[in-house]
Amino acid sequence: MSMSKLKSEQTLTVVTLTLGRQTLAIPTRFLREILDPLPVTRVPGAGSQVPGVVNVRGSVVPLADLGQALAIPDVGQDDRRRFLVLDVEVAGEAATVAVAADAVHEVTTIDTQTIEPVPAAAIAWPPEFLSGLYRGTEGFVLLPDLGQIFSNLANRPQAVPL
Amino acid sequence: MRLTIKTKLVATFGLVFALWGVSTGLAVTYLGNSYERYQETVERDIPQLMTLQDLATRSKEERLTLSEILIGLPNAPETHIPRLEALLLERAEQIHALEDQLAAQTTDPAILDLLARFATLHDDGEALMERIKAAEFAGDGDTANTLYHQELAATGEEILLVLDQIETIVKNVVVENENTTAADYYAARNTMVGLFALSALFALVLAGWTLMALSRGLKASVAMAAAIADGDLRQSPEVRGNDEIADLLKAQRAMVEKLREVVENVSGAVRNVAAGSTQMASTSEELSQGATEQASATEESSAAVEQMTANIKQSAENATLTEKMASKSAEDARASGKAVADAVDAMQTIAERIMIVQEIARQTDLLALNAAVEAARAGEHGRGFAVVAAEVRKLAERSQQAAAEISSLSAATVRTAASAGEMLQGLVPDIEKTSALVTEISVASRELATGSAQISLSIQQLDKVTQENTAASEQLSASATELASQADALAEAIAFFKVAGDLGATAEVRAEAPVVKPAVRVRSAGSRSSDGGFDFDLGDANDDLDQHFKRSAA
Numbered sequence: 219m220s221m222s223k224l225k226s227e228q229t230l231t232v233v234t235l236t237l238g239r240q241t242l243a244i245p246t247r248f249l250r251e252i253l254d255p256l257p258v259t260r261v262p263g264a265g266s267q268v269p270g271v272v273n274v275r276g277s278v279v280p281l282a283d284l285g286q287a288l289a290i291p292d293v294g295q296d297d298r299r300r301f302l303v304l305d306v307e308v309a310g311e312a313a314t315v316a317v318a319a320d321a322v323h324e325v326t327t328i329d330t331q332t333i334e335p336v337p338a339a340a341i342a343w344p345p346e347f348l349s350g351l352y353r354g355t356e357g358f359v360l361l362p363d364l365g366q367i368f369s370n371l372a373n374r375p376q377a378v379p380l
Numbered sequence: 381m382r383l384t385i386k387t388k389l390v391a392t393f394g395l396v397f398a399l400w401g402v403s404t405g406l407a408v409t410y411l412g413n414s415y416e417r418y419q420e421t422v423e424r425d426i427p428q429l430m431t432l433q434d435l436a437t438r439s440k441e442e443r444l445t446l447s448e449i450l451i452g453l454p455n456a457p458e459t460h461i462p463r464l465e466a467l468l469l470e471r472a473e474q475i476h477a478l479e480d481q482l483a484a485q486t487t488d489p490a491i492l493d494l495l496a497r498f499a500t501l502h503d504d505g506e507a508l509m510e511r512i513k514a515a516e517f518a519g520d521g522d523t524a525n526t527l528y529h530q531e532l533a534a535t536g537e538e539i540l541l542v543l544d545q546i547e548t549i550v551k552n553v554v555v556e557n558e559n560t561t562a563a564d565y566y567a568a569r570n571t572m573v574g575l576f577a578l579s580a581l582f583a584l585v586l587a588g589w590t591l592m593a594l595s596r597g598l599k600a601s602v603a604m605a606a607a608i609a610d611g612d613l614r615q616s617p618e619v620r621g622n623d624e625i626a627d628l629l630k631a632q633r634a635m636v637e638k639l640r641e642v643v644e645n646v647s648g649a650v651r652n653v654a655a656g657s658t659q660m661a662s663t664s665e666e667l668s669q670g671a672t673e674q675a676s677a678t679e680e681s682s683a684a685v686e687q688m689t690a691n692i693k694q695s696a697e698n699a700t701l702t703e704k705m706a707s708k709s710a711e712d713a714r715a716s717g718k719a720v721a722d723a724v725d726a727m728q729t730i731a732e733r734i735m736i737v738q739e740i741a742r743q744t745d746l747l748a749l750n751a752a753v754e755a756a757r758a759g760e761h762g763r764g765f766a767v768v769a770a771e772v773r774k775l776a777e778r779s780q781q782a783a784a785e786i787s788s789l790s791a792a793t794v795r796t797a798a799s800a801g802e803m804l805q806g807l808v809p810d811i812e813k814t815s816a817l818v819t820e821i822s823v824a825s826r827e828l829a830t831g832s833a834q835i836s837l838s839i840q841q842l843d844k845v846t847q848e849n850t851a852a853s854e855q856l857s858a859s860a861t862e863l864a865s866q867a868d869a870l871a872e873a874i875a876f877f878k879v880a881g882d883l884g885a886t887a888e889v890r891a892e893a894p895v896v897k898p899a900v901r902v903r904s905a906g907s908r909s910s911d912g913g914f915d916f917d918l919g920d921a922n923d924d925l926d927q928h929f930k931r932s933a934a
Contacts, residue, residue, distance in 0.1 A: 249757075300746070325756050
């Protein structure tokens with residue numbers, strides 16, 4: 219999702235979540251539901267970014283690790299861990315993906331004007347996976363480019379085709 | 381050879397007895413000779429004389445009978461003349477017998493010659509008498525008378541003369557015997573008197589010598605005994621000689637030496653006893669004082685021990701009470717432990733319940749979040765629902781927060797209670813141990829009370845004993861004083877004996893000591909001044925001249 223597309227509307231409703239030490243924001247329109255952690259079935263030969271699949275109300279949904287994709291170091295998990303079930307487009311096709319979050323905070327509405335682009339010089343994360351960032355109450359909140367991330371994951375040979 | 385008194389006496393008596401023996405032997409010899417001569421006189425000479433007398437008598441009777449025949453008797457019986465003839469024959473027979481007897485009695489040749497002549501004369505006389513008788517019977521009376529008066533008378537005279545000669549010879553023998561005996565007697569008397577005088581002289585001299593030696597020794601012995609009786613033990617006389625008196629003196633001297641030694645020992649011991657008894661007196665006084673102090677100390681101890689006994693009894697009672705309290709505390713602690721355990725259980729139950737609440741709150745939160753998501757997706761229509769969802773979520777969060785707080789609080793409480801329980805559990809054995817110890821203390825203090833009562837009793841006995849000791853030590857003190865006075869009395873008594881170690885003797889020794897020293901010094905001074913000069917030394921305070929001055933001043 220490009221910056222321009224983000225700023226096509228006045229406001230954006232997002233769910234804020236924590237991954238490692240980083241706070242991310244995911245637009246609510248991609249979000250189907252938030253679940254307690256589910257048993258993960260590991261898929262043989264899967265990569266570390268998509269380690270396995272989970273059972274969401276009878277359907278098999280791949281579990282993606284955003285931390286691996288965004289190179290966010292893992293700092294451990296507690297009882298605040300949640301799975302977010304997302305409806306995203308991957309390569310023009312609708313797909314359901316689950317991502318793990320260390321904590322889910324709130325549903326909030328932000329002004330798109332406050333969203334800023336990721337500095338090009340910043341090489342801490344792969345810049346192509348981020349749409350932008352904004353200044354939250356507790357530091358910067360990253361807006362991941364989910365289409366890009368999952369497309370990338372799908373394109374990879376070992377990625378599970380959806 | 382040892383010349384003892386016994387030897388002397390035996391020698392003296394032996395000598396005297398020997399002289400007496402010689403004298404007695406001589407006397408016996410002389411007496412024997414005299415006896416032999418007397419025997420000779422009595423057995424030989426006197427019978428000879430008697431026989432001679434008989435011969436003379438018979439001869440005269442023969443002549444007388446013949447004269448009776450010659451003288452006529454008027455109216456004479458027929459038997460008158462025959463009877464006279466028979467008588468005449470009988471007389472002649474008797475004379476022959478007497479001749480033989482005399483011849484047997486003598487061996488003297490002179491007497492035998494005279495006797496032979498007498499026999500001849502007698503035979504002549506008999507023949508003459510036959511002729512006279514025949515003349516008479518023949519009636520020639522005148523011839524017969526003439527023969528009788530002339531011839532027969534001459535023969536008779538001659539016979540008597542011969543007999544007188546024989547008698548004279550015999551009497552001479554007797555006189556000679558008597559003279560010899562008398563000479564023997566004088567010789568024996570002189571010899572015996574001489575021997576007696578000699579033996580008396582010997583006896584006197586030897587007895588005097590022995591008695592003088594005896595007397596001298598006995599005098600010395602008596603003097604020594606008298607000196608010992610006076611208590612003078614200093615003398616030790618020299619002993620001369622080798623007899624019993626010398627032995628006695630030696631024994632006395634040994635006795636004196638032994639006595640001196642004993643007396644010296646006794647006086648030393650008496651001095652020691654006196655010193656010891658004085659010291660003992662002072663010591664026993666100190667002892668008495670100490671015993672008195674001990675008695676007072678013992679009384680104080682007795683009082684202290686009685687107080688201690690009371691305190692110990694009180695302690696025992698307190699210990700018993702403490703024991704009961706400790707047992708109760710242990711029970712209470714156990715009960716408290718149980719209560720705390722119950723509380724911990726309750727808290728854990730509460731924590732579990734709170735978990736449920738927390739889970740509910742979490743799920744509510746999740747539901748509210750999902751509701752918020754749904755509301756957001758509903759857009760403008762869902763705005764009101766979003767507000768409700770937010771509120772629900774806030775409530776859920778608050779309840780979750782409160783539940784978390786309660787959970788943490790209850791966990792802390794559980795920890796605290798568990799710790800308290802553990803501490804109480806740990807406390808129980810300690811309290812039980814304390815209870816047991818207090819029980820032991822109680823028992824021990826009861827025993828202590830008994831023991832202290834016994835100690836009190838013992839101290840009372842000790843007090844009694846100490847008082848007795850005090851009395852005894854006072855008595856000892858008195859006895860020691862008495863002993864000291866007795867020792868002084870003994871010292872005075874033993875001072876009766878004068879020995880060389882006494883004061884007088886030591887004074888003599890002191891007086892004698894400087895006398896010996898100068899002799900040596902003079903000699904040394906002389907050897908030093910042999911070169912003619914002398915050392916004029918005023919510094920030497922101990923020279924001989926000073927000593928002389930000192931001695932003359934003293």
